[in-house]
Amino acid sequence: MDLDIVALSRLQFAMTALYHFLFVPLTLGLSIVVAIMETVYVMTGRPIWRQMTKFWGALFGINFVLGVATGLVMEFQFGMNWSYYSHYVGDIFGAPLAIEGLMAFFLEATFVGLFFFGWDKLSRVGHLATAWAVAIGSNFSxxxxxxANGWMQNPVGSAFNPQTMRMEVTDFGAVLFNPVAQAKFVHTVSAGYVTASMFVLGVSAWYLLKGRHIDLAKRSMTVAASFGLASALSVVVLGDESGYLSTEHQKMKLASIEAMWNTEPAPAAFTAFGFPDQQARETHFAVHVPIVMGLIGTRSLTTEIPGINQLVENAKARIREGIAAYDALQKIRATGSTAAIPPDARRSFDDVGHQLGYALLLKRYVDDPRQATPEQIERAAWDTVPGVAPLFWSFRVMVAIGLFLIAIMATFFVLSARRTLDRRRWLLKIAVYAIPLPWIAAELGWFVAEFGRQPWIIEGVLPTAAAVSNLGAGTLLLTILGFALLYTVLFVIEMGLMLRGIRKGPEPDREPPATLVAPNSPLVAAE
Structure with a gap:
């Protein structure tokens, strides 16, 4: 039953997180695209750019509202479904989320109102400032x-306190400048920029196919193709950085993505195709590209990438050290007083306490990890291997979509430079049908990042199975069904509003005079 609760808790959070992430990339990217369009309007004074800003800004607003609504649900889930996780790491994980609300979300939410209702009340430059404040707030959020998520992948700047049984911050600067977090940020926002660019490109292509709003569509496609191409190329570069950091901080995730069962001589080959078999612990019909994985994963020709089998052996050694840490922790807790802690117990815990999380993997099989048998240690070590086949294929589909999007953006960038965007209708149709692809790639990316971390909710520190709340399976099933129903309704509303706005198109927009003159003014009399 405990495993059922863990699986259901994971299913519920995965469902709500992946649904929320349908809105995040478009919000991140469209906020920048809209700000760019308004910048051009302020610089040129041409009304068409104001009309473009208002049209795409309206679609941004619909997406923004539903993104906020679905994001709030996830905040509450930490306390409801993952109470021990919240207790264990709340001092660290809660700080970035609190700062996000106070510093970024409030900035974004405040200026989004001024953006929509301040067109005739603010100067051009003033309104442009609100557009960029919304964009900066969205990305800063x-x-x-x-x-916070990067710390879960690479828990730096923190230490476990055996007296409080909680993780505590030791270096907030290390948490803030965590290389994994920084790489994930730039990679994620770049993916959002590609998503928004493809959305603008596809909708504009649809207008050209229908012969509607030609001027707006062509200009929008030019912005989207230029911004999208730069963003798509940066996604590749920043994705390479994430892979390189995985070699250092999440070796098992990288080995599983590559279905690399055994350590190969450096430089390792990249498995372009194959069918991973986790039971047989081999990859059938594998097609290897020599040297490539070694260059991507280590940026050298001499550094080995450890395979799954070797990493499992390393996990066994860590579990044994974790058992020693667990034993020392129990001796410390038995004293009940800091002054009475036996020096040998404290010394032992300081030496191997960083491996405590590996001992907690045994909780799945035995109440007291110190009583674990060699067979249970073996099973716990193999638990550190996530699902290889889903990771293997998710990563490759994501990469294939990314390369396809680069080709689309580059093609339309060239067409926009030649002013021939509407010459090839088959390309316009491809752009329309390609609108969902960035979302698919983004969702697969998050799946690889989060599923690849299993069985850890915090890498090497806290197993997912130990982090859940003490809830009944019936309660979880009921909430899953409730969320599924609610989110289906929200999805229908979102799609209805977006499609209605796209079909309606931009409204005629006339900029008010820069200076209003009273009827009895001397200027009027002079005229």
């Missing part, structure tokens, strides 16, 4: 959330 993602920064703090990804700092």
């Amino acid at each position: 993602a920064l703090w959330i990804l700092i």
